[in-house]
Amino acid sequence: MNHTTEPITHKAKKRHRCSWCWELIEPGDEYRRYRFYDGGDAGTVKMHPECFDAMQDEARDWGGYFEWTPGMERPQRTPATQPTTTSSGHSDAAVIKQEQEKS
Numbered sequence: 001m002n003h004t005t006e007p008i009t010h011k012a013k014k015r016h017r018c019s020w021c022w023e024l025i026e027p028g029d030e031y032r033r034y035r036f037y038d039g040g041d042a043g044t045v046k047m048h049p050e051c052f053d054a055m056q057d058e059a060r061d062w063g064g065y066f067e068w069t070p071g072m073e074r075p076q077r078t079p080a081t082q083p084t085t086t087s088s089g090h091s092d093a094a095v096i097k098q099e100q101e102k103s
């Protein structure tokens with residue numbers, strides 16, 4: 001049986017790792033936090049607000065609960081407070097190769 005507490009919004013006092021995208025949550029940033037209980041395990045999940053939303057979208061598709069591996073793509077949602085662009089070396093450019101099928 002899995003159980004999660006209601007997520008609450010916190011303001012970071014120190015750095016955290018986002019459980020979704022594994023990027024840093026900087027001090028002063030707001031983040032969503034909840035606790036989960038999974039059998040004998042318990043833990044705290046901390047996420048950027050936009051990552052939390054993305055997770056909820058996924059969870060809806062999976063029927064309410066699913067597991068993920070940290071390192072998911074962080075959604076672009078708050079351009080106003082966008083920090084300097086981080087290039088992690090991973091490409092998210094979709095390469096469309098439909099042209100080849102026509103030749």
Ligand SMILES: [Zn+2]
Nearest residue numbers: 018021048051
């Ligand atoms: Zn995140």
